[in-house]
Amino acid sequence: METCKLPVQSSEHLFRLIRDLFSVYRCNSVAMELRERKPPTLKEKFSDHYKNRDFTVKKTQINTIGVAFFWGMWISIFIEGHILTFQLYGDNWIKTGVIFVLIWFSAWQSFINWFGTYLVDVSKVDAAVKEKHHPGILETPAGWYNCPNCQVDVPPRSFHCKYCNKCVLKRDHHCFFTNSCIGFYNERFFIIMCISLIWCNAFASFLQVTYLNQTIPLSLFGILNYFAPVAFFQMLFGNMTFFQFFLTLHLFFTVGCFFSAIFFTYYHLFLICYGMTSFESTKKMNIYSHDTVLDNLRSVFGALRWIPLQFIFPFRVDQIDDGVNWNIRKRVKGN
Ligand SMILES: [Zn+2]
Ligand SMILES: [Zn+2]
Helix, strand or coil: CCCCCCCCCCHHHHHHHHHHHHHHHHHHHHHHHHHHCCCCCHHHHHHHHHHCCCCCCCHHHHHHHHHHHHHHHHHHHHHHHHHHHHHHHCCCHHHHHHHHHHHHHHHHHHHHHHHHHHHCCCCECCHHHHHHHCCCCCCCCCCCEEECCCCEEECCCCEEECCCCEEECCCCEEECCCCEEECCCCHHHHHHHHHHHHHHHHHHHHHHHHHHHHHCCCCCCHHHHHCHHHHHHHHHCCCCCHHHHHHHHHHHHHHHHHHHHHHHHHHHHHHHHCCCCHHHHHCCCCCCCCCCHHHHHHHHHCCHHHHHHHCCCCCCCCCCCCCCCCCCCCCCCCC
């Protein structure tokens, strides 16, 4: 006798059938939903954008912003310097020539020292540094420590930089304007770059004020026109040209850079004279200084008699330290 075959053979089979039926239903409902969904309106797009806003600056972005800031300043001052010199002193070729020499000299100084800071990248600490100073030793030498990121033993005063992702010899700080760490070998370029930026910006501010003063005389109330928001309305009412308005904006920028450059130069020269890095100064740890200020300067700039020449052209110098071996002068208070 032929047996009757039931469509459902077991409870497991029944469960699978129900599950498949549900999945078909779900696929149909998703397809319907997709057909019915309209493209987002502009308001919805803005709303989504606002909800997902993220103003945190990423590690790579902050370097890009810093480098763009420096070159924006350099290019704008260089071009504007030429335009203003022609406008102010175009009829006097001696004055024009002298100012052009000053512009090119200050631009050259900041240019080469930016590249000096950026390109002199020999401060990196790798396994070869330990092998050179402590050949064949497997343990971490006294005073050194093992960097967990680089997996190498690094000498005193060297630290890991999270932006450069490497350990840097006598690390001072990470400079965002040059996208590089300021360490043992490039600190002198950084200082001269800061000094050159003082007179670059002072010179630019002088030309801007001289030009603006011809059309908007500096007076007790006239000075208000030198503030960008006031200048903007003066331009709207036709009392100021766009170029004059641009100059008031740029004046604000160059004066800000002038004072910032003074601060950086003063702070880092102070640290160099006292034989400290920025990190050590925050910890009030002055233990690696030489006995005299002049020796601390020689540790960064090499022979003192060549320092004036370093303002004109970058060249290799013999610093009195090697960046690895440091004599401890005195113990930290309390340690
Ligand atoms: Zn490291
Ligand atoms: Zn760095």
